[in-house]
Amino acid sequence: MFAAASASSGPAVAVRVCWKAGGCGAVLSAVQAAGATPAMAPQRSASGPTPNGAANQRWNSSALRRTAIPAAAPSSSSIAGRRNRTSRTSRTSHTSPSSPSSPSAPPSRYSHSQSSRRPRLAIARVYNSAPSTQTRFFSESRRRRMADVVEDEDSFDPQSIERESDMVDVCIIGGGPAGLSAAIRLKQLANEAGNEDFRVLLLEKAGEIGAHTMSGAVIQPDAINELIPNWLDEDNPERFEFATPAGKDSMNFLTKTMAIPLPMPPQMHNDGNYIVSLNQYVSWLGARAEEVGVEVYPGFAASEVLYAPDGSVCGVATNDVGIGRDGKPKDSFERGMEFHARVTLFGEGCHGSLTKQVIKKFDLRRDSDPQTYGLGIKEVWEVNPEVFEKGKIVHAMGYPLPYDLYGGGFMYHFGDNLVTLGLVTSLDYKNPWLSPYNEFQRMKQHPLFRKVLEGGKCISYGARALIEGGLQSIPKVAFPGGAIIGDSAGFVNVPKVKGTHNAMRSGMLAAEAAWNALNTDADAAAAEAAEAAETENAAAEEDEDGRVKGDTVFLYEYEEALRKSSIWKELKEVRNMRPSFQTPLGMYWGVLYSGIEALVLKGRVPWTLHHKHADHENTRPASQFKKIDYPKPDGEITFDILTSVSRTGTNHEEDQPVHLQVKDWDKHTEETYPEFQGMENRFCPAGVYEYIEDASKPQGVRFQINAQNCIHCKTCDIKAPKQDINWQVPQGGEGPKYYMT
Numbered sequence: 011m012f013a014a015a016s017a018s019s020g021p022a023v024a025v026r027v028c029w030k031a032g033g034c035g036a037v038l039s040a041v042q043a044a045g046a047t048p049a050m051a052p053q054r055s056a057s058g059p060t061p062n063g064a065a066n067q068r069w070n071s072s073a074l075r076r077t078a079i080p081a082a083a084p085s086s087s088s089i090a091g092r093r094n095r096t097s098r099t100s101r102t103s104h105t106s107p108s109s110p111s112s113p114s115a116p117p118s119r120y121s122h123s124q125s126s127r128r129p130r131l132a133i134a135r136v137y138n139s140a141p142s143t144q145t146r147f148f149s150e151s152r153r154r155r156m157a158d159v160v161e162d163e164d165s166f167d168p169q170s171i172e173r174e175s176d177m178v179d180v181c182i183i184g185g186g187p188a189g190l191s192a193a194i195r196l197k198q199l200a201n202e203a204g205n206e207d208f209r210v211l212l213l214e215k216a217g218e219i220g221a222h223t224m225s226g227a228v229i230q231p232d233a234i235n236e237l238i239p240n241w242l243d244e245d246n247p248e249r250f251e252f253a254t255p256a257g258k259d260s261m262n263f264l265t266k267t268m269a270i271p272l273p274m275p276p277q278m279h280n281d282g283n284y285i286v287s288l289n290q291y292v293s294w295l296g297a298r299a300e301e302v303g304v305e306v307y308p309g310f311a312a313s314e315v316l317y318a319p320d321g322s323v324c325g326v327a328t329n330d331v332g333i334g335r336d337g338k339p340k341d342s343f344e345r346g347m348e349f350h351a352r353v354t355l356f357g358e359g360c361h362g363s364l365t366k367q368v369i370k371k372f373d374l375r376r377d378s379d380p381q382t383y384g385l386g387i388k389e390v391w392e393v394n395p396e397v398f399e400k401g402k403i404v405h406a407m408g409y410p411l412p413y414d415l416y417g418g419g420f421m422y423h424f425g426d427n428l429v430t431l432g433l434v435t436s437l438d439y440k441n442p443w444l445s446p447y448n449e450f451q452r453m454k455q456h457p458l459f460r461k462v463l464e465g466g467k468c469i470s471y472g473a474r475a476l477i478e479g480g481l482q483s484i485p486k487v488a489f490p491g492g493a494i495i496g497d498s499a500g501f502v503n504v505p506k507v508k509g510t511h512n513a514m515r516s517g518m519l520a521a522e523a524a525w526n527a528l529n530t531d532a533d534a535a536a537a538e539a540a541e542a543a544e545t546e547n548a549a550a551e552e553d554e555d556g557r558v559k560g561d562t563v564f565l566y567e568y569e570e571a572l573r574k575s576s577i578w579k580e581l582k583e584v585r586n587m588r589p590s591f592q593t594p595l596g597m598y599w600g601v602l603y604s605g606i607e608a609l610v611l612k613g614r615v616p617w618t619l620h621h622k623h624a625d626h627e628n629t630r631p632a633s634q635f636k637k638i639d640y641p642k643p644d645g646e647i648t649f650d651i652l653t654s655v656s657r658t659g660t661n662h663e664e665d666q667p668v669h670l671q672v673k674d675w676d677k678h679t680e681e682t683y684p685e686f687q688g689m690e691n692r693f694c695p696a697g698v699y700e701y702i703e704d705a706s707k708p709q710g711v712r713f714q715i716n717a718q719n720c721i722h723c724k725t726c727d728i729k730a731p732k733q734d735i736n737w738q739v740p741q742g743g744e745g746p747k748y749y750m751t
């Protein structure tokens with residue numbers, strides 16, 4: 011249950027606090043922990059007017075909306091207006107006057123009469139400017155409060171300041187293909203139903219939509235064809251203009267100097283597919299989302315899952331900003347915000363930092379294999395026109411990776427003389443001396459790649475973990491209050507190296523399920539509310555946790571729809587290919603078995619091969635292997651890691667708590683260094699981890715984390731042998747600023 015606490019923090023901001031311990035947002039616990047004064051303490055209003063004049067405060071969305079400060083929802087005209095907006099200031103506020111709701115809109119709790127009183131956050135968003143940071147208008151009242159406490163700096167606990175909050179219908183975490191597709195589909199459904207005020211809010215940690223997106227990418231267009239059928243039409247002024255149709259296609263087995271062509275199974279062909287820069291594509295999708303009325307907030311990193319009193323997910327909170335490395339608030343301190351929602355969709359991509367918490371909390375992996383991952387490292391080059399073959403697609407296995415390691419290289423020619431090339435190295439590798447970054451540098455020296463790169467210029471670099479587990483590693487995707495979509499759940503078709511179409515489709519399926527669930531639920535709740543009003547005792551309709559009975563949404567329909575979808579069909583067909591590489595014969599058996607599966611069996615076998623271990627469990631002690639001496643970079647085709655990082659546009663404020671959380675650095679060194687000889691330094695593609703010689707330390711080395719270089723690939727969280735590195739979001743808007751990746 012919530013009670014309106016304050017409306018003084020800004021013209022368009024509602025502040026609410028939870029009245030029950032353990033309630034949504036855990037605001038109450040934070041307030042209590044800080045010894046809040048009665049004035050700050052949450053209050054319950056069982057029924058009757060609140061300070062805002064709201065009646066029947068209930069733990070449900072309709073009640074929350076009644077507490078909101080009057081502000082307008084984006085109208086169709088304001089949305090249309092956004093289309094052509096280029097100035098930053100015109101994007102900052104969502105307080106434009108609303109148009110009257112459609113006369114045909116069904117009467118529901120999402121109807122305009124209520125939603126026109128919704129809170130609107132005053133948020134300054136930064137587009138196309140560096141550095142991109144999470145910027146919010148800090149209300150006068152909060153400044154005063156901060157000033158008060160600064161007098162007693164030592165006892166000040168930043169968490170004692172309550173967070174601003176907003177209530178929406180659906181909150182989506184992550185502005186990748188999955189999150190944006192879910193958001194667009196939801197708003198399409200709402201707009202078709204005449205309910206333009208249905209609020210869909212999307213939070214993205216990158217300073218701009220697409221700035222953290224790193225992929226291949228050859229995309230299969232089935233999902234986008236359905237979502238935005240005219241996405242390529244010449245007569246569509248908002249079409250995506252940068253898709254290169256797939257052309258010549260080849261698969262090669264590499265020795266150190268030779269490339270041996272392999273037969274391509276029919277399902278691996280790329281006929282009808284497109285080569286894109288996924289970060290450009292995602293940025294375009296972001297604009298389409300805004301067009302249909304999604305509230306898109308780049309620069310907002312969701313750092314905490316919020317739970318309702320009944321244990322269901324009821325939204326997320328963003329992290330506090332302006333905290334120093336010592337954990338103390340700086341002058342720039344701003345408390346995070348809470349975003350409450352009836353449905354929360356996690357589309358954080360591979361190994362999401364909140365998703366992993368939700369998976370654990372609801373034990374969603376109870377019937378699935380551990381997830382396994384690869385690390386993709388890539389560069390984009392401008393090459394000489396003589397070697398450029400627009401649309402050409404090259405895949406490779408073998409060199410430089412050892413025979414017992416799954417992975418492979420790719421090179422796609424797209425746009426105007428651009429070539430994107432990369433190497434995916436499976437993270438179940440055993441040898442801690444291996445460096446995926448240096449393997450990629452070696453790959454570029456192979457004649458197949460070198461002849462294309464010579465005389466060209468590297469313009470971009472990036473790295474990102476990707477999902478490899480396939481069907482048997484998909485967790486349960488629905489939980490009370492929300493669902494997991496896209497790579498966060500794990501729908502990548504590994505043999506095809508394609509996940510975008512499945513990520514998008516899963517987002518669309520989750521959107522449809524959420525829309526149906528909310529509308530069905532809305533009708534039921536309206537009936538309940540009417541009944542409750544008759545008894546004049548709304549509280550009697552609440553369960554012992556204070557929630558309205560039946561108010562928690564569970565997206566059963568999404569789980570079911572997934573199983574009937576093309577995602578399931580294609581992942582089932584290839585389910586045994588990736589695990590077939592895990593036998594002692596490694597690549598040789600894997601290639602043979604996968605060839606038979608792809609050409610003959612097509613998944614129609616009664617068995618399913620399993621992933622028995624998480625990737626970090628496969629790492630063996632360094633003493634069991636010979637150290638790998640990688641050649642020095644030549645500065646033309648191969649580069650040192652810091653030069654590469656400089657091509658990512660990465661930026662993190664240094665004076666903030668390290669977002670790569672290692673509880674005790676000395677203990678980490680004691681437990682990890684002797685056995686693995688500093689493997690963190692070799693698996694990180696951004697040079698974040700170092701062991702610096704230090705005679706005063708028992709191991710003769712000191713562990714160091716250069717967090718400002720982090721490019722958010724998540725490899726450390728996956729591969730750290732003792733699982734003692736916890737990747738958490740840094741301040742919103744920080745991290746890489748990818749270009750053409």
Ligand SMILES: Cc1cc2nc3c(=O)[nH]c(=O)nc-3n(C[C@H](O)[C@H](O)[C@H](O)COP(=O)(O)OP(=O)(O)OC[C@H]3O[C@@H](n4cnc5c(N)ncnc54)[C@H](O)[C@@H]3O)c2cc1C
Binds near residue numbers: 187189224507509
């Ligand atoms: C090297 C490589 C090559 C690939 N090649 C191809 C290919 O050729 N074809 C293909 O179809 N697929 C390819 N893929 C896979 C494809 O990129 C993914 O399947 C797809 O991007 C998944 O989309 P998503 O939306 O689930 O996740 P993502 O694209 O990862 O998007 C997740 C978004 O969520 C944001 N986010 C994460 N956590 C938070 C948080 N807490 N708060 C706010 N925002 C958050 C991230 O910044 C990101 O923008 C490749 C992947 C890699 C790494």
Ligand code: SF4
Binds near residue numbers: 693696722725737
């Ligand atoms: S610190 Fe971790 S997440 Fe960041 S770049 Fe290195 S391995 Fe990737």
